[in-house]
């Protein structure tokens with residue numbers, strides 16, 4: 001199993017790759033290619049795919065971690081480039097309208113309608129329950145929140161958005177799993193515990209945005225003490241949170257960037 005980061009806030013070292021706010025990663029293994037999220041801007045996603053020699057038509061499934069724009073914004077351009085339909089695994093809540101109030105009021109949901117995406121070849125498989133959509137690739141389903149979460153934003157009527165559509169991709173590694181989270185809105189500890197419950201295997205590796213920007217020392221310490229998995233963290237993890245965890249975990253945490261490859 002191999003993971004390649006295609007979209008991240010940092011471009012890394014390889015020439016021709018572009019960084020940008022958002023997340024996307026390609027997982028290859030067991031004869032399948034699964035794309036997780038699409039970043040914010042389709043031009044950036046397609047540029048990075050081309051630079052890394054990944055054919056848009058070679059993707060078998062797209063897994064959407066949640067409906068925020070920085071994970072779904074590249075979807076339309078991806079569908080337009082392909083010559084065949086694309087199966088998309090996600091939570092039914094991804095099309096919800098949602099807004100942020102700071103630093104200014106703005107839309108932060110998926111910037112497309114379901115209908116326009118279906119016209120371009122999207123075949124949505126929307127479920128809240130965990131299920132294995134391809135051998136070794138498991139949708140976590142809605143993540144149970146036992147302890148703190150990192151939900152952000154509001155619905156248009158002013159209610160807080162719990163980001164219930166936040167789901168993780170669980171990759172079966174045999175004796176253990178690797179878990180990909182887009183933004184970690186359900187909370188790192190909840191994600192790991194939920195994945196272990198669903199798969200009945202320990203989480204060896206956790207990859208993605210951990211949404212610890214602005215997290216208190218108490219929460220960071222909770223992550224350091226209670227998560228045994230190796231962390232590949234980026235996107236919304238936050239540089240201060242990363243620095244704290246690096247001091248606590250050393251090489252058990254690594255930063256991700258566009259073009260980074262992780263062998264599982």
Ligand SMILES: [Fe+2]
Pocket residue numbers: 022023068070071182183209235236
């Ligand atoms: Fe995000």
Ligand SMILES: [Fe+2]
Pocket residue numbers: 066068183185
């Ligand atoms: Fe998000």
